[in-house]
Amino acid sequence: MLTGLIVNNSLWAQSDPSGKKRVTSQYAITNATVFTAPGKAGTKATVLIKDGVIQGVGASLNLPKEAQVIAGDSLFIYPGFITGGTDAGITRPADPERPQDFDSSKPGDEFAGITPWRSATDQFSGAASQVEDLRKAGFTIAQIVPDGGMIAGKSAIVLLGSEYSTNVLKSNTALAASFRGARGMYPGTAVGVMAKFRDIYQNTKLTQKNSGLFQSTSGVSRPEVTPTYDAMMEVIDGQIPVMYTATSELEVRRALALQKELGFKLILTGLDDYATVVDVIKAANVPVLISLEVPDDKAIKAQKDDASESAKAQYSRVKEAYENALKQAALLEDAGVAFGFTTVGVKAGDVMKAINTMIENGLSEDAALAALTTNTASILGISRIAGTIEKGKLANMVISTDSLFAEDSQIKHVVVDGYIFDYETKAKKKKGSSDVSATGDVKVAGTWDYTSETPAGSSGGVLEIVKDGSDYTGSITLDDPSGSGKIKSDIKDVSLEGKTLSFKFDVAAGGMNLTVSVSGEVEGESFDGTMSVAQFGSFPFKATLNPTLIATK
Known part of the structure; x- marks a missing residue:
């Protein structure tokens, strides 16, 4: 599962000693409901991203074969806030220290x-x-x-x-x-502040005028340019607002x-x-x-x-x-x-x-x-690069579990500059419901066959989840990053909230100790989610419950 990621990361490490850049700069979030701008209806579309910039938005984009594909079928995408x-x-x-002759x-x-x-x-x-x-x-x-x-x-x-x-x-x-x-000095009142601001503004204009004369006319005394007047030049020139x-x-x-x-x-x-x-x-x-x-x-x-x-x-x-x-x-x-x-x-x-x-x-x-x-x-003044989801703008997006202002909507991912940040979502208790476990009839204990997609290709293994009282434990098999077959790792922090199942596991790869987070939705005997590795990004993770192999404890 992580073998190809480690190989690619070693290439990045030649120019990045931290080894923590993106494993791929090009990916596509497919079949999500995309709201490109305020007032625009949401439509099923794919968002293609490369090097932190949106390359295209649409339902029928031609995706480059090297683009990593991330399934967004149940998600809603909005421009980043x-x-x-x-x-x-x-x-x-820190406040400056007052001199002894302070006035x-x-x-x-x-x-x-x-x-x-x-x-x-x-x-x-x-x-x-x-x-x-x-x-x-x-x-x-x-x-x-x-x-x-x-x-x-x-x-x-x-x-x-x-x-x-x-x-x-x-x-x-x-x-x-x-x-x-x-406090305790001039200007100490709002009226004094107004007068002082006016004084600074007018003196900056005068200083600018005299500086121009000094540069172009001989015999003109050099004006004193203080740090305050120099910093105010952008304001009086209209380059920046107050x-x-x-x-x-x-x-x-x-x-x-x-x-x-x-x-x-x-x-x-x-x-x-x-x-x-x-x-x-x-x-x-x-x-x-x-x-x-x-x-x-x-x-x-x-x-x-x-x-x-x-x-x-x-x-x-x-x-x-x-x-x-x-x-x-x-x-x-x-x-x-x-x-x-x-x-x-x-x-x-x-x-x-x-x-x-x-x-x-x-x-x-x-x-x-x-x-x-x-x-x-x-x-x-940044409308050229931000505010909407369209080709040529920064890849900044909010990805939610439902339409943004819906009662139970939660922010699941935030994309900034093309980097994906994943956040845990929890099933919200309906009004009037009793304080009972929200898992209902969702069944996760058992043996699951899973597949994952990474830039290195498709991989898979077995996920075993064991119910232990009200808690869950288990293990997962995966491709050994060293290339020597399969290895097994214990899963931890297993959580089932409503239909949302999440867990983590650790793996040593390429001299690094990595924590892999998996989260997604359970529907019957199917699990559809994402596998996230902080150093590398997020990738599709799908699993099917094998009904003949039920794990109990």
Whole structure:
């Protein structure tokens, strides 16, 4: 089963000492239900991928013979999600040490939270657990946002892909700004922040003008170019927008006023209630990133029937505010404001719950998918390479067990830059069901004849599953990677949830200790799934139960 993979991997290892690149860069996911873009109906199709780029999408593609084929018959494929802003993997830089002669009325820029030269890439770790959580929730591209003060620095757009790849798509994509004042020094108020931003912007323009004169005219004094002014040049030239975090109606109006006065490109984010400013935002044609978070309903559920009249009045106000918050995405959709999502401060595991709650409160499924994909790609300026599933774009996809917004749908695979990440799915208990084993009549104990498909060809063996009380054990035979016939390995972590059977086994091959994961669906006496090896990818795995050889214990 793994022999050919090890041989191919030895070829990769000539240029990759880690030995952990893809075993093949070309594969096809066949016969899946593919939703190429928001508003497009799902159709049965094959997606062909090579070197991390989509080569074709359709029902009758001519597949190269060297393409690895992955069966996607029961799966649903969507464009990979994009978050317009995230703090996943971001650490806050250390505060600078104040000098003895520090003057709080005239602090240096860094002390006042003015650090436009900082890059989010310097604060980002792709190995952080929050990044994996974000990818598990379906996100494939993220604009990482630096942490800091009124001008925190510049964001960057990254792929949430393999740790063995260079994942930065673009640095310096937006200037992160807010109305956060500096504590105990100038500017300490929102008005002071506005004045300081205006001062920095105008002085940068003046510095740029004087620099041009100095370069072209003799006798002109050399202008002083500070790190702040130098870093702000991209903003005044219109190369990158200012992503303003405005958390109130007043702050939104202040950000819009600054944009109108100074002329920079603007993205708004951070507001919870858009009702009073949606028309102003639409008129200014400013893109919006809204939080993928819904408020907690604990206060609503805690209301008591025998509460006093004043408590009931307070409850009514809380309930109204709660229900209003759930309708914000639908409000923007109805107003015709194209918006994307941000996951700053959001727990990734709650993302789909938040989206479904927004849908229950008026947001259309098409608009929800657009906010996850095409809208955010447009706001970030990456529509050419991301947001839809089509030839020439990055192979970024979300693969689910059902249509994305269906009640029991779960994300089974996420494809980023052509790399496949596999996630465990579990059968969800139906409402009203008792706390009984969800396995029902599904039978897995016994001896299975299996086959697997890899780039090295077809292989097979015997899978034996033994029921031991409420647990399962067993073994699997496979081709010895050393080429000396068959070997047997114990299976472990055997799980049966509903019709989903999964297990793992270990094998030593080519000097490496590999863990192989198998997961799929049981239908009667058939098992249809995938075999995944982290270093090599995923491959079809099919098995048939031999009814004459039943293993019991």
